[in-house]
Amino acid sequence: MSYYEFGICPYDKTHRIMLFRMPKHIVKCEKNYRGPPLKICKYNATHRVLDMEEHLKECPYYLRTIDNHAVQIALTSRIAPIQEDGNDANTPL
Template identity: 35%
Template structure:
């Protein structure tokens, strides 16, 4: 989609908005036209589509953003190939944090002191 293409606002037919600014305009124009906003509903396939409530079923049947059921299964991971790809599991970790802590214990934290300075001075 061309970001500079002009799109007509569903709340005010006199508004022509660039495609890149259209989502922001919808929010602002909906707040300014609450009476019209109550009559319009968002398309489930594209939230930028606002249609009268009575025409929603007709719009959904012809919407250009409608996805076929076959593609919808691939998109949401309901096909077999996706299940096979997600069967991988992470190998167990070789790290032992308790053993590392026993080898080089950190100095105790005392608020308001600089323990790291004392350690450096002892060495």
């Protein structure tokens, strides 16, 4: 019984690699790859795919980034609270 998560090598589907070893394996395996060029996901460099648009629909790292970005937009666009003395929080004292 293994406690590690495994992934499939994007360059050779017969390679089942422990995820923590995937970056090193990809560099090695890419040298022997003779198929169509794969694009590198900018949200996780171990993701190598043919169709980036399709990949981004399912990529958990991309989806997490979008969620975080939405939160940041919500925080920056909120209205500052009004102080009890009647002055707006944005006006200097």
